[in-house]
Amino acid sequence: MTRILRFWEWSDCIHYLTSGKEEMRHLKIINNFTKSVIQERKTQYLNETNDKITGKRKAFMDLLLELHFETQELSEEDICEEVNTFVFAGHETVSLTITWALYLIGLHPDVQVKIHEELDKIFGSDMQRDVTESDLNDLKYLDCVLKETNRLYTAVPVIIRQLQEDTNICDYTVPKGSNCLLLIYFLHRDKYVFPDPEKFDPDRFLLENSVKIPVYGYIPFSAGPRNCIGQKFAIMEMKIIVSSILRNYTIESLDSRDKVSPIMQITLHPSTPIRMRIRPRRKH
Secondary structure, eight states: OHHHHOGGGSSHHHHHHTTHHHHHHHHHHHHHHHHHHHHHHHHHHHHOOSHHHHTOOOOHHHHHHHHHHTSOOSOHHHHHHHHHHHHHHHHHHHHHHHHHHHHHHHHOHHHHHHHHHHHHHHHTTOSSOOOOHHHHHHOHHHHHHHHHHHHHTOSSOEEEEEOSSOEEETTEEEOTTOEEEEEHHHHTTOTTTSSSTTSOOGGGGSHHHHTTSOTTSOOBTBOGGGSOTTHHHHHHHHHHHHHHHHHHEEEEEOSOGGGSOEEEESEEEESSOOOEEEEESSOO
């Protein structure tokens, strides 16, 4: 994002002699790690012979290696880029959403009480039990809280799509091939879809209320054939981590929303470190 705003760094020569030098050093570390993971899995893949016979569902890496070895559709460099996309895009977006969720929960004691009641009903006094798939399905109110968090602070607030055909929008024809910016951050603040849009209100996503939201009125993971491939996994991660924290602790956010503004750095970051007070819920 910084490079986009600094026109003098649009030149590769200038960029890699200035701020890009540190960037390349970090990229080298990341790529070396990714290549070592790919090489390890590549060795395992070549030594395995039974997966195809048993019909075992293939892991993502195995699918990429299959395209590399059997059809030559992907080079090792292609695989490296795909793995980097999955690992690092998924890491930052999920961690940011969890950060925003805990911040909002810490600002609203009434919401936190409801979450604690739901957690106590599901887990009882067992503070350490692993979260099961059944538990995740039962966390209905926490699901609403995370959805409302994603509405207010979508991890990726802007996406780009290229039109595959001429498209009419408000009597204007946008020609095929145009690159369009979808401003999800503002879409989620449409007052006709979300009344009082700046208010944090998880009840918007209770079943009886969510049916009123248009299909494309809420798209934190994008929508259509190019939506986020890791959406379900990300939701599971967020539920597990947030529920594990709140089973054990009560949290309090120390700064109001007017002091913590969202800023876009490709993903949506808080403008200042989020300060919280964390207390144990009960003695173990």
